[in-house]
Amino acid sequence: NFMLTQPHSVSESPGKTITISCTGSSGSIASNFVQWYQQRPGSAPTTLIYEDYKRPSGVSDRFSGSIDTSSNSASLTISGLKTEDEADYYCQSYDNNNWVFGGGTKLTVL
Amino acid sequence: EVQLVESGGVVVQFGGSLRLSCTASGFIFDDFTMHWVRQVPGNGLEWVSHVSWDGTRTYYADSVKGRFTISRDNTKNSLHLEMNSLRSEDTAFYYCVKGGQMDWGQGTLVTVSS
Numbered sequence: 143n144f145m146l147t148q149p150h151s152v153s154e155s156p157g158k159t160i161t162i163s164c165t166g167s168s169g170s171i172a173s174n175f176v177q178w179y180q181q182r183p184g185s186a187p188t189t190l191i192y193e194d195y196k197r198p199s200g201v202s203d204r205f206s207g208s209i210d211t212s213s214n215s216a217s218l219t220i221s222g223l224k225t226e227d228e229a230d231y232y233c234q235s236y237d238n239n240n241w242v243f244g245g246g247t248k249l250t251v252l
Numbered sequence: 253e254v255q256l257v258e259s260g261g262v263v264v265q266f267g268g269s270l271r272l273s274c275t276a277s278g279f280i281f282d283d284f285t286m287h288w289v290r291q292v293p294g295n296g297l298e299w300v301s302h303v304s305w306d307g308t309r310t311y312y313a314d315s316v317k318g319r320f321t322i323s324r325d326n327t328k329n330s331l332h333l334e335m336n337s338l339r340s341e342d343t344a345f346y347y348c349v350k351g352g353q354m355d356w357g358q359g360t361l362v363t364v365s366s
Contacts, residue, residue, distance in 0.1 A: 177354055179297070186347060187289075187297065189354040198353045232297050239311045241287065241299035 144168055144237035146244035153250040159221040162247045164233030166214045174236040176216040178207055181246075182229045190231075191218060225251050254278040254355040256348045261360030268338050268364070274331040274348030274357060282306065282326040285351035288333050290344040291359075300346070301333065315341075338364045 145167040154160040164176065178191040189198050191207035206219045216233055228251045233244040260272040288300040301312045301322040310322050321334040331348055345359040
């Protein structure tokens with residue numbers, strides 16, 4: 143079965159830039175779209191990036207998505223880190239008609 | 253503005269049944285696939301099921317196949333999840349998600365007690 147692997151946790155200082163990776167276990171990560179979700183404590187997930195790099199209206203341009211076929215990975219980059227960015231981040235793609243989620247990455251901004 | 257409001261989450265006994273609903277507004281409902289995603293408190297996200305725009309095609313995670321049934325009523329802008337033979341591992345928040353830009357509801361909590 144296809145799996146997506148994310149780092150369990152990352153941390154960085156306010157104002158800095160951080161990148162969270164999401165690596166596909168098989169096949170080409172570029173074969174299917176990747177989405178990224180943010181989940182703050184006690185809240186439902188919200189979509190930051192859909193279809194690899196697109197941002198829903200209202201999502202800050204500090205958030206960007208990309209695909210790297212050489213490492214078979216998708217990445218979420220957050221620039222100008224703010225304390226409010228502290229949250230769990232999940233990538234999601236597809237395995238045939240099923241959704242597959244990464245295990246989630248806890249971002250600490252300190 | 254897209255709004256998705258889940259309902260139906262309650263405490264139910266092991267082996268019992270439950271029907272979750274999601275009422276949608278702010279978009280053309282039958283233009284989009286619809287999904288259910290769940291999350292055990294403190295754990296990650298798990299996709300449960302999705303249904304095509306017209307309700308003719310349905311897909312399920314192996315963990316719920318044969319026990320859960322997804323359906324939609326495009327005349328009422330509503331999505332449903334019929335859950336049978338409930339187990340303790342089905343205890344989770346259940347989220348309704350709209351395809352396309354992937355808008356999420358606020359979730360409804362299902363607790364299966366033994």
